[in-house]
Amino acid sequence: MVPTLKGRWLTRILLFLWIGVPITFLFSLYVAGPRSPILPYIGWHYDILPFQILSLILLVGLVMDPVYFYAQQYRWERDWPFAYFFFFSIVEFVIVLALVWWGVLDFTRPRSQLHTSENYLLFTFHFGCVFLLSFIAVLGLIQIFMIRWRFKSGEWGRM
Amino acid sequence: MIRFPILLDIYQRGDGPLKRVERISLPEVGDYSIGRASENQIVLDTPEVSKRHAWLLLREDGIAVADRGSTNHTYIGDTEVDQSPWDGALPVRIAQFEIHLVAQSAIGETRVNVPQDNATRAFASGSAGAPAAVPRGQSIEVALNAPNAPDEMRFPRNVFKSEIVSSAEIKASEYFAGESTYLSVGAGLGSFVWADHLRIFGVSKSEIRAIGDDVIPYANYQRLCRNSQIPPHERLRSNSQSTPDNIWGFPGYASRETWKDLKEFRFGGLKHIFQVFGEASLAQTFTPRSGEVFKSIDSEAQRIGWREMFVSGRVLGIRKTNDERYAVAYRVPEDQARGGVRERIMIGKFIHISTGYPATRFTEDLQAFKARFPEEARVFNAYENHEVVYRSIEQNPMPATVVVRGRGIVASRIIQRLYEARNKNKNITIVHQMRNPIAKNEGYRYKRAQRYVYNHIENQAFNWPKACWGGQLLRETERATPEERVKIYEALGGTTTADRRDWRNIIQLGIGDGWYKPVFGHFETLELVKTDQGPKIQMRLKPQRNQPPVEVVADYALDCTGLIGDISHSPLLRDLAETYKLLRTLGVGGGKPGGISVTPDFEIAGLRNGSGRAYAAGQITLGGPQPGVDTFLGMQYSALRSVDHMAVLGAPNVSLFGPLRSFSQWIKWCTNTKP
Numbered sequence: 088m089v090p091t092l093k094g095r096w097l098t099r100i101l102l103f104l105w106i107g108v109p110i111t112f113l114f115s116l117y118v119a120g121p122r123s124p125i126l127p128y129i130g131w132h133y134d135i136l137p138f139q140i141l142s143l144i145l146l147v148g149l150v151m152d153p154v155y156f157y158a159q160q161y162r163w164e165r166d167w168p169f170a171y172f173f174f175f176s177i178v179e180f181v182i183v184l185a186l187v188w189w190g191v192l193d194f195t196r197p198r199s200q201l202h203t204s205e206n207y208l209l210f211t212f213h214f215g216c217v218f219l220l221s222f223i224a225v226l227g228l229i230q231i232f233m234i235r236w237r238f239k240s241g242e243w244g245r246m
Numbered sequence: 247m248i249r250f251p252i253l254l255d256i257y258q259r260g261d262g263p264l265k266r267v268e269r270i271s272l273p274e275v276g277d278y279s280i281g282r283a284s285e286n287q288i289v290l291d292t293p294e295v296s297k298r299h300a301w302l303l304l305r306e307d308g309i310a311v312a313d314r315g316s317t318n319h320t321y322i323g324d325t326e327v328d329q330s331p332w333d334g335a336l337p338v339r340i341a342q343f344e345i346h347l348v349a350q351s352a353i354g355e356t357r358v359n360v361p362q363d364n365a366t367r368a369f370a371s372g373s374a375g376a377p378a379a380v381p382r383g384q385s386i387e388v389a390l391n392a393p394n395a396p397d398e399m400r401f402p403r404n405v406f407k408s409e410i411v412s413s414a415e416i417k418a419s420e421y422f423a424g425e426s427t428y429l430s431v432g433a434g435l436g437s438f439v440w441a442d443h444l445r446i447f448g449v450s451k452s453e454i455r456a457i458g459d460d461v462i463p464y465a466n467y468q469r470l471c472r473n474s475q476i477p478p479h480e481r482l483r484s485n486s487q488s489t490p491d492n493i494w495g496f497p498g499y500a501s502r503e504t505w506k507d508l509k510e511f512r513f514g515g516l517k518h519i520f521q522v523f524g525e526a527s528l529a530q531t532f533t534p535r536s537g538e539v540f541k542s543i544d545s546e547a548q549r550i551g552w553r554e555m556f557v558s559g560r561v562l563g564i565r566k567t568n569d570e571r572y573a574v575a576y577r578v579p580e581d582q583a584r585g586g587v588r589e590r591i592m593i594g595k596f597i598h599i600s601t602g603y604p605a606t607r608f609t610e611d612l613q614a615f616k617a618r619f620p621e622e623a624r625v626f627n628a629y630e631n632h633e634v635v636y637r638s639i640e641q642n643p644m645p646a647t648v649v650v651r652g653r654g655i656v657a658s659r660i661i662q663r664l665y666e667a668r669n670k671n672k673n674i675t676i677v678h679q680m681r682n683p684i685a686k687n688e689g690y691r692y693k694r695a696q697r698y699v700y701n702h703i704e705n706q707a708f709n710w711p712k713a714c715w716g717g718q719l720l721r722e723t724e725r726a727t728p729e730e731r732v733k734i735y736e737a738l739g740g741t742t743t744a745d746r747r748d749w750r751n752i753i754q755l756g757i758g759d760g761w762y763k764p765v766f767g768h769f770e771t772l773e774l775v776k777t778d779q780g781p782k783i784q785m786r787l788k789p790q791r792n793q794p795p796v797e798v799v800a801d802y803a804l805d806c807t808g809l810i811g812d813i814s815h816s817p818l819l820r821d822l823a824e825t826y827k828l829l830r831t832l833g834v835g836g837g838k839p840g841g842i843s844v845t846p847d848f849e850i851a852g853l854r855n856g857s858g859r860a861y862a863a864g865q866i867t868l869g870g871p872q873p874g875v876d877t878f879l880g881m882q883y884s885a886l887r888s889v890d891h892m893a894v895l896g897a898p899n900v901s902l903f904g905p906l907r908s909f910s911q912w913i914k915w916c917t918n919t920k921p
Contacts, residue, residue: 089718164706166526234908
């Protein structure tokens, strides 16, 4: 990958919309118990918690991107190997876990309901699914649909 | 001194009197080959002429003629010559042809006052700096069946009388060969990738034509690969996702190779996937085998119907027409002549020019040596066939020294080949000649990053940093002014080789065992010397930094300094640039202009003709908005840009290619279904 800063942000938002949101929706249905609110019109139960985690992952990523872009300036090729993408995605998730542990989501529900080992396991599994598909998308799935993406430093749109 | 261009008239003796068949104009200093084979620059196509008959050596201070061991010899007037200066007083005679120097005021001063036997040597030292050339491809062709007409009536000048030609007149003429909406000139890889995009974007094959020498789009590229010692199983310097057979770049060559290996239960193939995953930092960069790339192109050519779009011929000229189109004049091979007429003109609405490198570079001293000792096959350009070198040093167990000149990727590969030859003859020594040493910390810098140096050679995976094909660096070059661009290109380009572990090991082994030796310096003299082991070449180098001069005695010298990109070596492009006063890019290193200037959409702005459009691709656009134009990925990029541009203009049947069409076409690619 040879992304620019704008390209990094846009690719991240693209993956959030295409892969993150649909998978998270499935998780939110799974997490929901009888206690949760009802999705209007359809009548499904859902829980907002997976979306909160996904949004945190997106936010941490958007904040980290300028750091990666700066580091890229010291690479002669101005590239970002897939291995780096892989490694730093996990780093980002660890930061998200630390933030949750520290209490950024404590305003959303009682601590006793949030900080359970069951929840942390769920976050990890949720992240694992989103990450795996996103990584496959970056390896080649995106360019099957968006032929110009690879020449546009990760940005969307026409040439 | 000689004033360029030099005009030569070529006459032919038939049954009757001499007839002038061609007037040719030679633009600059260079070595022009004469012979029957089509790779010569001046083709005299009769059986009496040898395939490689003679050299015409043009220098600032004079002209010389050198016979190349031809069967029927070369004459100046009635005197048979091996090599001799030529003042033009008497014609050069080759078989039934006579070459006359056209008298002009400057030509009268071309008498060369040098001793006969030292002639070419004097030329060599007198014209440093100008690269000698053996142009190829777009050659000046003097065909046996040229019509016996006055000069200005000869094809295509008889039709192309003005900058804008009448389409109706062409259609009424005997040359008219049809119309095509999309017409590509060159029919090499650049044309192929462009046609591939058009087909996948929705254009039918009947609307596309590509005119060129060979129906195999990679024929020329493959020849250069083979000569520079990249047989099918060796790897190219290209990335996994640079796929001329697949416009999406997915699946790349790495996953295809892995898949192939896994199907045969070779789990080692998984390493290619890991290479792409960790490339540059954790693993050596993956590069595909040349044979696999060619096979993949064959299969895609079959799928898109390339054979039906291909037109065999050599393009001679291009003109705008009065109905907002373009007329492309070409000459077809002899077997396709129609009542003796080989000349054709095809009309196109959207044309695309991708003719590739006009010539092979040959450094002056080696070229002069070749001309002085034509029978001594001792110096070669790495891009020409030089199998004789390997054959001779492998079969003969005598000590042999080979000079490898240059520090690029070709030099690395040639050294690897010579290392392999050492398995058969342990007495082979490699002398690697480079201009100057480069210390570890002396690699090129661009902004915050610096290039890595190993063994006095700068290392880089491909010929440009990766971000030049769609990253931050491409952004910077696209936005830069021409002057800024030259500065960026100077910092990013230059000669580099790939960081391959096997190549490093060879160098280390060679230095340790003493059979590889780097030498540094500018060439001073090159002589043929007689030794106990027979004749050898003796090379003197003037080193930098107060070092003593270096003297090398060797059996062979291989010039790995590359190909010539200067488009003035191509008569077709020179004519086009002069006729329409096309803008040229600024050449790197200052001085000479570079390629044809194109917009970021790869349009040649100066050729716009109403609603007609002309695009260019490949090496001839060097120095423009995109750095890596002469690469697979560069051609994919330029094809996508120009086809996208046409889509927005509303060109017939070119879709906007959104995500759904892209996906459905990709499925067709995967299932090998016609687009």
